[in-house]
Amino acid sequence: MDGYRIVRDRSLAEKIREYWIEAPMVAKKHRAGQFVIIRLHEHGERIPFTVVQTEAEKGLIRLISQSVGKTTEEFTDYHTGDSILDVVGPLGLATHMENWGELVVVAGGVGAAPLLPIVKSAKGSGNQVHAIIGARSKNLMILEDEFREVCDEVRVCTDDGSHGSKGLVTDVLRSWAAEGKKFAFGITAGPVIMMKATAEAMRDLSIPGLASLNPIMVDGTGMCGACRVTVHGKTRFACVEGPEFDALGVDFHELILRNRAYRKQEMEALDHYHSEGCRLLKAAQELAHV
């Protein structure tokens, strides 16, 4: 196996890149809501990425990566023509889709990525699709244009007011509802803390719906249980029973704490990566001088 080739890559926002990767078997099978697990190289870890879009005829899948740790940081050094060692999928269940009528999706940061295929699919199922996209600031917002192409209405907000309204996605959701808008269903994705707040707002506003969870995963096939989440008091394996669960039943607090389990090691890995990079760079420079 020589890996899976990157055929296009570009920057979407600060520290956020997209990749189109040749993975024909995944491209053929993927449905909205499903993800892949990738491993960059022989020493790499297995990490999940939502499949944002596919071009099945060309055998391509589109992934969006925000650099937050060692692996995602290293991923930013991969470009068109490079290959990543492993891509497996499509994993997880496809989003349960029906015609709810008025659907709202609430995206925080890169949470826009998993929601893009879902809004497309929801639109295809006849829904009126409304989107709220939030980010910390303008330079971190992604996919807004693509959401606008599909959705009936898109509202954006930033923490610092640099784009759209100033405030949180939950502020937008509550004020939209206060205008008299009745949402029949909601789907949210993004940082866990943001999904937690969104789920609370959904509960207040009596909007049932789903949250697309992002726990730590290893195999992605139900074999390890690293991805355990508690939903309505029951343990579920997010990689095979999710990644979407009843937003009103998820124990977000537990998920936040579980996602922090390797924080110390993540910092260490990043440090190691940077110092290793510096060492190699220095060695290369020294060689160049000789």
Next chain:
Amino acid sequence: MSEQKRNLKLHPPRVPMPEVAPEERIKGFMEVPLGYTEEQARLEAERCLDCKNPKCVAGCPVNIDIPKFLKEIREGRYEDAARTLRETNSLPAICGRVCPQEEQCEARCIEGIKHDPVAVGNLERWVADWEREHGAIPLPEIPEPTGYKVAIVGSGPAGLTVAGDLAKLGHDVTVFEALHRPAGVLAYGIPEFRLPRMIVNSEIDYITRLGVKFVFNVVVGVTVTLDELFAEGYHTIFIGTGAGLPKMMNVPGENCVGVFSANEFLTRVNLLGASKFPEYDTPILDSRHTVVVGGGNTAMDAARIAKRLNGQKVSLVYRRSIDELPARKEEVHHAQAEGIEFNLLCNPTEVLGDENHIITGIRCVRMALGEPDDSGRRRPEPIPGSEFVLDCDAVVVAIGNSPNPILTKATPDLEVTKWGTLKIDADTGATSKSGVYAGGDIVSGAATVILAMGAGRTAAAAMHRYMMGLPRPLRQMAS
């Protein structure tokens, strides 16, 4: 020495297996048993009584001709001994290391009735190692391609056996594996200090040289279905997907940070190199006291790995007594020698965590053995009021695995039992779906390497007969 002149009345003691000392071996992942020298192997083989009616052969799930290969060792005909092993066992270097011989061949050994049984496992290992170290394992003569295509789902010992057997018969074999590396439990489950990667790799290499193709990162049922494989031109399919779904304890607090399934713990270390973090990217928690729950091979492996991560304190919690520990005896001894504390006759009731949901301990209750249960073992029952807490910062749950339902759920025409295992015809391994065969843990539930191989062997023979009864493939007729 000629066979006639052997003095069998001396009953010399069994040649002990040389091992790395516990203090030394817990510093790393080096293999613990060092293997016999040639002299030791000859000496041990001398102990065989060469019984007229050898019971050991019947005790071996694949019926290796044990007296024959021991005789070949005695006569210095090591290549012949290797060939004898390979006649019925395609993975001898692996079985010599991981089979529970004390329950199989060695349990039936006549010499073992009054004295120590002959160390068949150690000798099997020695021959297989000798073969590997003396040049590549010779390839059998492979007949002309038959033109039939076989898909194997899962690359554990069951799948590898079928792949090897059918490739040797001239079929075109492709193995589809969900993970990024082959060999199933042999790669992600059993640690290096019991089964060095090099041994597994050389077996994979042999199977590859037989012409078998491997495709990784394919979760059959999801990435591709069985019907799609048939549509792609495969004539028959073998399912050897194992029992990869971890059982959890279902006690409060089990989702605290620091509680792992054995599968996760083992996979991080064995498959992903977490013991070499940060050189490898996969981390493992840096704990001070790990409690492993369970008493099988998986529990012993997890405990011994935990010990090797940083020399920490490691305790085992098992609900029955030492006599019921299902792990291989050798592994129990190794674990004890390595300083693993055994808490027998106790069972977890709760995982305790702090305000950050980080594990701080595990509450257990003491157990007493009551009446025998269905398995014939005495049923452990909690002693009221006997709860106690073990302070710890990691728990590994190793209480068993069941079949992963991904493939069976995606294939409604595959009949399953209420345990989620596949229903097969015992003589052929045929499932309820035409052209589809199965064997190994996916049929038996979590069992052993040798049983998985034996099941693979049965299925391979039936699959061969099935294919040869099909109309000749067009490709073949054209040529």
